[in-house]
Amino acid sequence: MPEVVAQQVKSDVGLASALRSSTLRLSRQIRRQRVEGVDLTANQLGVLGALGKHDAMTIGELAAHEQVKPPSMTRIVSNMEEAGLVARRPHDTDKRQIVVELTESAHALLHANRRRRDEWLQTKLKKLTPEERDILRKAAAVLERLAAT
Amino acid sequence: MPEVVAQQVKSDVGLASALRSSTLRLSRQIRRQRVEGVDLTANQLGVLGALGKHDAMTIGELAAHEQVKPPSMTRIVSNMEEAGLVARRPHDTDKRQIVVELTESAHALLHANRRRRDEWLQTKLKKLTPEERDILRKAAAVLERLAAT
DNA sequence: CTTAGCTCATTACCTTTGCTAACAAAAATA
DNA sequence: TATTTTTGTTAGCAAAGGTAATGAGCTAAG
Structure with a gap:
């Protein structure tokens, strides 16, 4: 150092x-680090991640979350729907809104992605000393708290 | 936790x-966290960051670094040149190549950006306990090493 | 209760941006 | 010296985002 x-x-x-x-x-x-063979745009990845966390979101919510205008999100969702990554569903009470959800294959993709990243990170972690890993163990919790506030 | x-x-x-x-x-x-009033595309930000580290790079090097094809980088650099962020200069020995460098205002922008992020992070760090900050102090060095390999 | 105004998604159209193909200039190589 | 390779650029095309306009549904004022 x-x-x-x-x-x-x-x-x-x-x-x-x-x-x-x-x-x-x-x-x-x-x-x-991500699974090969599947090439998604940055926005598609963002939508995937957002839906992975919030389960079901409307077009408007997704647009706001991804810093994109509603018409753009309409097209992004349409493309992802054709690709079999998400599904549209009418809103329970408000018929204007459209609820978007992940398909099973999208869930699997998200999981595979996380897994790949973790495996990559693990091999890097193995090269550190036990003391260094111990420092990171404690730090992970603090970083989590830092990002949470 | x-x-x-x-x-x-x-x-x-x-x-x-x-x-x-x-x-x-x-x-x-x-x-x-970034300075307001200046809206750059993701690629422009990438070029700015790359040049901030490597000082002077050719179009081809920048294209490879940003995962973009050479013709695209030609246009990106042209746009940034018009915006006064970078300058083209002939290569010292190879007359085919073009060397791209940051202008003074780009350097200032990069500096301001870093400063803003640091200030934001500092206010968040203040909310942690001294012990937690100490953990992060040690962890920063390890993370640096982890990213370096 | 009904009409006026607002919200949400979509469609139409334009602009931006990246890619491939083709090209010109310079360097490397045979 | 002649040929091939490398480097950046130009031209033309396709993908993706933005604004403006539209239609359906909700909400609130009269």
Whole structure:
């Protein structure tokens, strides 16, 4: 480890900077790992992820979540529907709205993606020392709390 | 912290999963923080970041780095040149190649962006306990090493 | 209760952006 | 020196997002 980093990290401003840099770098690499043969656009991936968390969302909610205008989301969902990734369903009480849900194969894809990323990360973790892994074990919980607030 | 997480993190597979989730989540939030009034496409941001690290790159190098075909990079660079973000310059020895560099204002923009993200992260860090910050201090170095390999 | 206004998704059209193919200039190689 | 390869650009095409306009359904004022 370069001395410069060790020194910077002592101050809080240095901690923020070091954490920003290392987190962004690692996340870029994690993001790069995904199942082959399936090429989705960034927005399709975003929709998949959002539905993975929230189960069922309307077109408008998805558009807001993905920072995209409603007409664009209409087309994104249509494409994903043709690809068998999502299904449209009428809203229970409001007939204007359309509820979008993941299909079984989309759930499987999400799961496979996560699995692949985890496997990749595990092989990298094996190269660290037990002490380093221990530090990351504690840090994961803190990072989770940091991202949650 | 939920017990489930604490338990999972004990195993290495759980560590990878927890680290993936928390890192991706935090990085998404960091990425969201940027200077207002300047809206750049994802590729423009990528070029800016790449040039921020490597100082001077050819069109071909940039295309490879951003996972884009050379003709696309030609246009991206042309647009950024018009926007005053980059400058073209002939290669020293190979007259086929074009070297792209950041302008002063692009450097300033990159700096402002980093600064803004750091400030945002610092305010979040302040809400943690000193012990948690200490964990992150150690973890930053390990994450850096993890991303470097 | 009914009409006016609002919300949500969609359609039509335009612009942007990336890709492939074709090309010109320069370098490498035979 | 002649041929092949590499590098960037131009031209034309397809995909994807945005705005404006439309239609169906909800909501609230009269």
